[in-house]
Amino acid sequence: MIKAVALFSGGLDSTLAIKVIMEQGIEVIALNFTSPFCRCDKNTGCGSAISAMSKKLGVKCQRHYLADEYLEIIKNPKYGYGRNLNPCIDCRILKFSLAKKFMEEVGASFLISGEVLGQRPMSQHRRALNIIEAETGLKGLILRPLSAKLFPLTIPENKGWVKRESLLAISGRGRKPQMQLASDYGINDYPCPAGGCLLTDPEFSRRLKDVIKEKVITIKDIELLKTGRYFKVGSSFRLTVGRNEKESNRLLNMGNKNDILFEPVSLPGPTALGRGIFSDEIKDKCYQIIARYTSLEEKVEVRSKFLFDDHQEVAIVGAMGEEELSQLRF
Numbered sequence: 001m002i003k004a005v006a007l008f009s010g011g012l013d014s015t016l017a018i019k020v021i022m023e024q025g026i027e028v029i030a031l032n033f034t035s036p037f038c039r040c041d042k043n044t045g046c047g048s049a050i051s052a053m054s055k056k057l058g059v060k061c062q063r064h065y066l067a068d069e070y071l072e073i074i075k076n077p078k079y080g081y082g083r084n085l086n087p088c089i090d091c092r093i094l095k096f097s098l099a100k101k102f103m104e105e106v107g108a109s110f111l112i113s114g115e116v117l118g119q120r121p122m123s124q125h126r127r128a129l130n131i132i133e134a135e136t137g138l139k140g141l142i143l144r145p146l147s148a149k150l151f152p153l154t155i156p157e158n159k160g161w162v163k164r165e166s167l168l169a170i171s172g173r174g175r176k177p178q179m180q181l182a183s184d185y186g187i188n189d190y191p192c193p194a195g196g197c198l199l200t201d202p203e204f205s206r207r208l209k210d211v212i213k214e215k216v217i218t219i220k221d222i223e224l225l226k227t228g229r230y231f232k233v234g235s236s237f238r239l240t241v242g243r244n245e246k247e248s249n250r251l252l253n254m255g256n257k258n259d260i261l262f263e264p265v266s267l268p269g270p271t272a273l274g275r276g277i278f279s280d281e282i283k284d285k286c287y288q289i290i291a292r293y294t295s296l297e298e299k300v301e302v303r304s305k306f307l308f309d310d311h312q313e314v315a316i317v318g319a320m321g322e323e324e325l326s327q328l329r330f
């Protein structure tokens with residue numbers, strides 16, 4: 001039996017692409033990529049929904065977490081960024097390259113993807129799709145069942161593994177044809193619709209841009225950017241303030257050796273983690289930010305603690321004013 005590997009995001013388009021190919025008697029193995037920039041939770045939300053959908057479709061699903069290799073392309077994408085810090089063409093090249101390796105490992109003959117011509121401004125126009133095929137050495141081996149009739153014949157069609165007449169010619173951003181097809185297949189609950197990538201979020205991209213211009217970034221830095229309120233205090237110091245108890249507890253475990261923790265003394269309030277080049281003036285501002293989120297009391301006792309040597313200091317400060325706070329919020 002001919003096998004294909006499907007890039008499976010869990011969204012409607014990749015679900016339909018799998019269904020169309022399975023209808024042709026081809027065995028499909030799904031490959032799902034997650035990354036630190038995926039908005040869905042790895043273990044609950046999207047993760048379990050993807051497993052449920054794979055089960056429903058009757059396909060095995062392999063999950064692959066993109067980590068350091070992904071950070072590299074975000075720092076320096078060969079084909080640039082989209083509207084925010086989304087390096088979509090490089091991202092697709094990386095995913096297809098890994099999918100090609102997986103295809104060879106499992107003895108599959110081609111790849112399928114739910115891409116629809118013209119649906120995404122950066123990565124799903126004809127030129128981008130050609131670049132992706134050329135860069136990955138997959139020319140003719142990527143079948144996009146939802147738009148296949150708008151592309152030249154692929155190898156699986158040429159070889160007669162897949163009948164072209166049962167493929168589709170969908171293009172553009174509208175979703176009606178996909179909705180109709182889903183209803184024909186009886187698919188009515190599909191997880192994680194398109195748009196689950198933090199790199200397309202302007203606020204997150206601004207924070208990330210601020211971090212990558214200065215230093216080598218790690219997954220830990222990304223996790224920190226996704227947590228809490230973010231303040232830039234001085235040109236090279238960042239303060240992340242927990243918005244609730246869960247985030248404050250998380251921040252306690254996210255520190256590096258040279259980071260500084262701030263928290264109110266004997267009053268309920270947030271924990272904050274500071275990272276960067278530090279001065280007394282910056283420290284005072286951090287105290288005032290903590291005081292702002294602690295209580296309505298006029299003066300608050302705030303503690304700072306250096307993670308590398310356990311040295312502590314306590315200051316009694318008033319809350320930072322709204323205007324200054326909004327200037328430092330990043």
Ligand code: SF4
Nearest residue numbers: 086087088091197199
């Ligand atoms: S939106 Fe995000 S996940 Fe999707 S192709 Fe672009 S960078 Fe990759």
